Amino acid sequence: xxxxxxxxxxxxxxxxxxxxxxxxxxxxxxxxxxxxxxxxxxxxxxxxxxxxxxxxxxxxxxxxxxxxxxxxxxxxxxxxxxxxxxxxxxxxxxxxxxxxxxxxxxxxxxxxxxxxxxxxxxxxxxxxxxxxxxxxxxxxxxxxxxxxxxxxxxxxxxxxxxxxxxxxxxxxxxxxxxxxxxxxxxxxxxxxxxxxxxxxxxxxxxxxxxxxxxxxxxxxxxxxxxxxxxxxxxx
Numbered sequence: 001x002x003x004x005x006x007x008x009x010x011x012x013x014x015x016x017x018x019x020x021x022x023x024x025x026x027x028x029x030x031x032x033x034x035x036x037x038x039x040x041x042x043x044x045x046x047x048x049x050x051x052x053x054x055x056x057x058x059x060x061x062x063x064x065x066x067x068x069x070x071x072x073x074x075x076x077x078x079x080x081x082x083x084x085x086x087x088x089x090x091x092x093x094x095x096x097x098x099x100x101x102x103x104x105x106x107x108x109x110x111x112x113x114x115x116x117x118x119x120x121x122x123x124x125x126x127x128x129x130x131x132x133x134x135x136x137x138x139x140x141x142x143x144x145x146x147x148x149x150x151x152x153x154x155x156x157x158x159x160x161x162x163x164x165x166x167x168x169x170x171x172x173x174x175x176x177x178x179x180x181x182x183x184x185x186x187x188x189x190x191x192x193x194x195x196x197x198x199x200x201x202x203x204x205x206x207x208x209x210x211x212x213x214x215x216x217x218x219x220x221x222x223x224x225x226x227x228x229x230x231x232x233x234x235x
Contacts, residue, residue, distance in 0.1 A: 079158035081148035082178030089166035119207035142185035
């Protein structure tokens with residue numbers, strides 16, 4: 001890493017309810033506006049559907065009773081994009097970055113997140129790729145990672161969701177990303193066998209540091225969510 005590289009504090013948070021993670025992001029966004037420091041939160045969520053401001057409720061294909069039976073929450077959020085699913089076995093990344101300090105515009109930032117995920121997937125022999133006009137990462141013609149971000153007063157929030165080994169049936173209850181013609185895949189589907197979440201997190205941290213030219217630092221407590229639940233893998 002070049003001398004003087006920006007340092008990024010990384011936190012592995014395990015399983016965190018969506019609203020708690022959202023509130024924590026807001027606190028860190030405010031902190032970033034004051035100190036300019038880079039943070040990366042890596043976690044999983046319980047079963048949750050989220051819709052961006054322009055996301056259509058028609059893209060949620062089940063009623064409240066079915067949602068309750070699946071143990072799934074629905075939240076309207078302030079990121080870009082339509083509807084998506086979060087759940088155990090999916091790696092969610094929330095970079096909190098001062099993009100002006102990094103000289104990134106919104107489009108360059110999204111492409112850098114795509115590059116991070118493509119590099120991380122390559123570590124496991126998966127050829128991730130872009131599809132023009134459709135943010136995210138694809139593998140074998142199916143979507144393996146979603147990207148939805150918010151940039152407000154130069155600071156980023158929300159981020160990416162990489163399907164490591166989630167229950168893909170939950171995607172059948174929505175129109176993923178508002179795109180009726182797509183299929184969704186996972187690392188397990190592409191490889192024919194599961195990979196440990198911690199190994200995927202390691203690869204993602206390494207890739208993030210390379211793509212953003214940052215020194216990644218772990219083990220800091222500032223980013224911790226007090227009520228975070230240990231990762232399912234450790235239970």
